[in-house]
Amino acid sequence: MAKSLLERAYDPEAFRELGKSLVDTLAGHLHAAQNGRGKVLDYRDAADELAFWKSFPEKNSSFAAWTEEVLRHTTQVHHPRYMGHQVAPPLPLASLAALLGEFLNNGMAVYEMGMAPTAMERLVTDWLCDRAGFGPDARGFLTSGGTLANLTALLAARRARGRDDVWNRGYSGRQAILVGEAAHYCIDRAARIMGMGRQGVIRVPVDAGYRMRTDELHRLYNQALADGLEPIALVGSAPSTATGSYDPIEELADFCTSRDLWLHIDGAHGGSALLSEKYRGLMRGVHRADSLVIDGHKMLGLPVLTTALLFRKGSVSYTTFSQEAEYLLTETQEEDWYNLAKRTFECTKLTSAFCWHAVISQYGESVFPAYLDRQYDLAREFAGMIRQRPNWELAVSPQSNIVCFRWVPPGAGKEVCNEINARIRGEILKEGRFYIVQTQLNGLTFLRTSLMNPFTTREHLEELLETCEKYGEA
Numbered sequence: 040m041a042k043s044l045l046e047r048a049y050d051p052e053a054f055r056e057l058g059k060s061l062v063d064t065l066a067g068h069l070h071a072a073q074n075g076r077g078k079v080l081d082y083r084d085a086a087d088e089l090a091f092w093k094s095f096p097e098k099n100s101s102f103a104a105w106t107e108e109v110l111r112h113t114t115q116v117h118h119p120r121y122m123g124h125q126v127a128p129p130l131p132l133a134s135l136a137a138l139l140g141e142f143l144n145n146g147m148a149v150y151e152m153g154m155a156p157t158a159m160e161r162l163v164t165d166w167l168c169d170r171a172g173f174g175p176d177a178r179g180f181l182t183s184g185g186t187l188a189n190l191t192a193l194l195a196a197r198r199a200r201g202r203d204d205v206w207n208r209g210y211s212g213r214q215a216i217l218v219g220e221a222a223h224y225c226i227d228r229a230a231r232i233m234g235m236g237r238q239g240v241i242r243v244p245v246d247a248g249y250r251m252r253t254d255e256l257h258r259l260y261n262q263a264l265a266d267g268l269e270p271i272a273l274v275g276s277a278p279s280t281a282t283g284s285y286d287p288i289e290e291l292a293d294f295c296t297s298r299d300l301w302l303h304i305d306g307a308h309g310g311s312a313l314l315s316e317k318y319r320g321l322m323r324g325v326h327r328a329d330s331l332v333i334d335g336h337k338m339l340g341l342p343v344l345t346t347a348l349l350f351r352k353g354s355v356s357y358t359t360f361s362q363e364a365e366y367l368l369t370e371t372q373e374e375d376w377y378n379l380a381k382r383t384f385e386c387t388k389l390t391s392a393f394c395w396h397a398v399i400s401q402y403g404e405s406v407f408p409a410y411l412d413r414q415y416d417l418a419r420e421f422a423g424m425i426r427q428r429p430n431w432e433l434a435v436s437p438q439s440n441i442v443c444f445r446w447v448p449p450g451a452g453k454e455v456c457n458e459i460n461a462r463i464r465g466e467i468l469k470e471g472r473f474y475i476v477q478t479q480l481n482g483l484t485f486l487r488t489s490l491m492n493p494f495t496t497r498e499h500l501e502e503l504l505e506t507c508e509k510y511g512e513a
């Protein structure tokens with residue numbers, strides 16, 4: 040008897056064949072990309088892309104053909120000339136672990152809908168808390184992205200430090216946060232979602248290295264009080280997005296202690312430096328933070344979205360979405376750590392612990408600093424190369440793997456330089472041999488690379504500079 044559509048769609052043998060062929064294709068893709076073959080991306084504008092996919096089912100039907108087109112129409116993060124946004128080329132094993140999670144589809148909202156990932160999540164976040172030096176009361180969880188984790192941390196800060204009972208009575212207050220001017224826009228967005236408005240986001244100026252100027256904190260804090268605001272938290276970047284600069288966490292912690300402010304560290308990009316012997320110093324003082332975000336999908340080689348949100352005093356994370364501290368089971372007085380939805384914004388959530396745990400259990404935790412150290416070292420080397428070439432300017436000596444630089448031909452003024460650098464970036468995007476981005480710093484247009492790929496070498500970077508010069512001189 041012929042199988043029904045649903046029987047065919049769920050057929051284990053068909054799945055086996057499709058899966059084998061997909062992994063085979065991806066392995067070939069990985070090999071080609073890693074060896075620098077082909078373009079990093081074949082850029083088309085959005086209207087063309089939409090038209091392509093609109094007509095696609097008429098031309099092809101097989102899953103293999105569909106996969107091939109997806110590969111052709113996406114950005115190859117595994118390519119060593121990928122140096123654009125801050126997403127890691129995921130360790131292939133971690134991608135397989137993610138596939139496992141997507142297949143099992145355990146939603147994790149309650150413990151029995153994800154026993155293994157819940158236990159793994161506890162182990163992974165305990166380990167990260169331990170490395171951060173948070174002490175025995177710490178707890179964390181995994182959530183969907185740095186943006187959501189930062190919002191969740193600030194909601195916890197409000198519950199812990201705010202005067203008002205916003206959870207029950209709604210927001211009518213004048214709360215504010217202090218944050219460096221160079222922080223990621225999601226901090227500003229979080230504060231506004233929380234009802235603080237523009238006035239509630241107090242921007243602390245940055246120094247020439249784009250690090251928060253802690254000498255401005257007292258003045259801004261006192262001004263906020265004079266304006267009738269109620270500062271609840273200070274947010275540091277570890278590092279900032281545009282230039283990859285680390286705020287001086289120890290100094291931030293001193294200030295927070297003196298004013299009883301919540302200290303939140305947005306380490307979405309480079310919080311994992313605390314796992315590195317070589318670069319741990321960038322995170323000095325982090326053990327005094329109240330909360331810390333680390334994205335696995337940035338400097339830990341994991342797939343999207345694998346974010347850890349860690350709390351020095353774990354009990355506060357149980358009050359973020361509830362009036363009472365519901366961290367004990369009523370009958371046994373044991374901590375209810377395994378019902379994660381009590382603490383996370385999400386109800387159903389990704390089993391991203393699989394990615395963390397699979398990598399740690401197969402390769403050991405040293406794979407993380409091995410990756411971070413290599414990329415941070417390479418950025419320093421790249422900065423040295425830029426310094427040595429005429430007509431190039433660095434925005435700042437890199438502290439992480441992010442390098443901002445611009446082509447400054449002799450005699451060219453600000454507007455001309457901006458136009459040339461924007462043109463260089465545009466031509467590079469069209470050409471597709473490299474993928475880099477651009478950023479504005481103090482009104483100047485800089486080219487920006489995040490050196491995410493562990494197979495990017497000095498030779499690729501030489502070639503990048505030569506390509507930029509070619510377009511700059513054109």
Ligand SMILES: Cc1ncc(COP(=O)(O)O)c(C=O)c1O
Binds near residue numbers: 125223276278307346
């Ligand atoms: C410093 C910083 N914080 C937060 C984010 C947002 O994280 P996500 O993209 O995981 O939401 C980013 C993203 O680049 C970032 O660089």
